Amino acid sequence: MTERPRASRPRRPAAQTRQAIHDAAHELFSREGFDAVGIRAIAARAGVDAALVVRHFGSKERLFLETMTVDLAAARVMEGPLDGLGRALVEHIVTLPSSRAGEMAVTSLAALFQASDRSEVETALRETIRQGIAEPLVRRLGTEDAEVRAHLVAAQIGGLLTSLHVVHDPVLLAADRGLLTARYGDALQALINT
Amino acid sequence: MTERPRASRPRRPAAQTRQAIHDAAHELFSREGFDAVGIRAIAARAGVDAALVVRHFGSKERLFLETMTVDLAAARVMEGPLDGLGRALVEHIVTLPSSRAGEMAVTSLAALFQASDRSEVETALRETIRQGIAEPLVRRLGTEDAEVRAHLVAAQIGGLLTSLHVVHDPVLLAADRGLLTARYGDALQALINT
DNA sequence: TTACGATGTCATCACTGTTGACAAAGGACC
DNA sequence: GGTCCTTTGTCAACAGTGATGACATCGTAA
Numbered sequence: 408m409t410e411r412p413r414a415s416r417p418r419r420p421a422a423q424t425r426q427a428i429h430d431a432a433h434e435l436f437s438r439e440g441f442d443a444v445g446i447r448a449i450a451a452r453a454g455v456d457a458a459l460v461v462r463h464f465g466s467k468e469r470l471f472l473e474t475m476t477v478d479l480a481a482a483r484v485m486e487g488p489l490d491g492l493g494r495a496l497v498e499h500i501v502t503l504p505s506s507r508a509g510e511m512a513v514t515s516l517a518a519l520f521q522a523s524d525r526s527e528v529e530t531a532l533r534e535t536i537r538q539g540i541a542e543p544l545v546r547r548l549g550t551e552d553a554e555v556r557a558h559l560v561a562a563q564i565g566g567l568l569t570s571l572h573v574v575h576d577p578v579l580l581a582a583d584r585g586l587l588t589a590r591y592g593d594a595l596q597a598l599i600n601t
Numbered sequence: 602m603t604e605r606p607r608a609s610r611p612r613r614p615a616a617q618t619r620q621a622i623h624d625a626a627h628e629l630f631s632r633e634g635f636d637a638v639g640i641r642a643i644a645a646r647a648g649v650d651a652a653l654v655v656r657h658f659g660s661k662e663r664l665f666l667e668t669m670t671v672d673l674a675a676a677r678v679m680e681g682p683l684d685g686l687g688r689a690l691v692e693h694i695v696t697l698p699s700s701r702a703g704e705m706a707v708t709s710l711a712a713l714f715q716a717s718d719r720s721e722v723e724t725a726l727r728e729t730i731r732q733g734i735a736e737p738l739v740r741r742l743g744t745e746d747a748e749v750r751a752h753l754v755a756a757q758i759g760g761l762l763t764s765l766h767v768v769h770d771p772v773l774l775a776a777d778r779g780l781l782t783a784r785y786g787d788a789l790q791a792l793i794n795t
Numbered sequence: 796t797t798a799c800g801a802t803g804t805c806a807t808c809a810c811t812g813t814t815g816a817c818a819a820a821g822g823a824c825c
Numbered sequence: 826g827g828t829c830c831t832t833t834g835t836c837a838a839c840a841g842t843g844a845t846g847a848c849a850t851c852g853t854a855a
Binding site: 439440441442443520521522523524529532533536541552554555556558559561562563564565566567569570573574575576577578579582583586587590591593594595596597598 | 756768
């Protein structure tokens with residue numbers, strides 16, 4: 408048995424490899440979702456052995472959480488005046504997806520929803536919603552039932568997000584954005600008004 | 602090599618076996634979701650060989666669709682008077698889950714959401730929403746933007762359903778149902794009113 | 796030089812959904 | 826009765842998955 412030397416890829420610092428895996432995973436998970444993407448596919452795209460993926464991130468699920476958990480970036484909108492807030496939030500949701508950062512956040516959220524049968528993913532999703540939507544709003548409302556109302560706002564926003572990016576409702580995707588903003592925004596406002 | 606005769610289970614008509622598999626699948630899928638349940642587990646619970654599952658239903662995905670696609674049974678509520686409809690719908694969603702039929706429909710919808718990265722599941726989900734919510738409502742509204750508004754109603758209902766049964770939002774789960782019905786129902790009503 | 800930790804590779808594991816070959820029971824027809 | 830054929834059930838195997846652990850190799854500190 409001749410001992411062929413194993414042809415190793417060029418060595419590099421761990422952080423660099425980790426980043427390559429991270430980028431590949433984010434790209435693939437965003438496009439195709441958790442289940443459709445295998446560890447070996449991520450490894451191939453990152454130019455890396457599959458075992459290295461597990462070594463750096465522990466498991467496929469942890470890699471998913473680390474790459475797909477993003478803040479909704481709705482915090483800025485939350486700071487606006489309370490009485491136009493409904494429409495402002497909906498407009499933010501409806502218009503941002505065409506920009507780069509917004510699209511990523513939104514597809515990430517959709518992927519989170521779909522992978523939410525994993526309990527750790529479910530926890531992350533709950534946390535994202537709480538921090539990104541509910542909590543900033545509770546501080547602004549200040550009424551007794553503020554917490555419930557804030558979480559209902561989160562629910563309603565989640566409904567629009569999943570309809571657009573998980574269910575892919577053709578009627579809503581084709582609808583005029585101004586109409587969407589006005590109608591859904593006013594309904595949202597009804598939840599915010601005391 | 603002695604030819605041991607294969608110990609077969611008692612024979613029965615195909616429809617009976619099919620039903621056993623169907624029941625087992627519904628039970629397990631409802632409790633644990635699409636991914637967590639394997640074909641072999643369904644087969645074991647039905648007292649059947651795993652290959653028979655595939656033989657009767659074609660694939661795990663088709664079995665899932667056949668067992669989990671249910672109508673929302675919201676049709677009856679949809680026929681009520683238009684001006685109390687928002688609260689009536691929310692009350693229906695919030696109270697029915699404790700009954701048997703309601704719980705099944707709701708957990709089914711949650712499982713559909715989570716498995717919606719499969720394109721056939723996504724189609725079924727879209728169809729369920731259209732038939733169960735959007736279409737009955739469009740007929741009642743009759744305005745020019747009726748279709749968009751009906752689909753927004755569906756989105757908002759979906760938001761509450763996913764918050765409760767997919768995300769498992771603790772605040773909403775613990776909240777008083779009357780408060781939920783009043784607040785979210787009124788917001789929904791804003792979408793229904795012209 | 797030696798020793799060691801960091802980095803990369805590979806074989807292998809248990810498990811999954813799915814397939815096709817085979818066995819055996821039950822009814823149809825002569 | 827005897828001979829087919831369809832129906833029903835069983836089993837072994839396949840390619841794919843996520844994960845693990847043993848091993849090779851590089852770079853560097855002592």
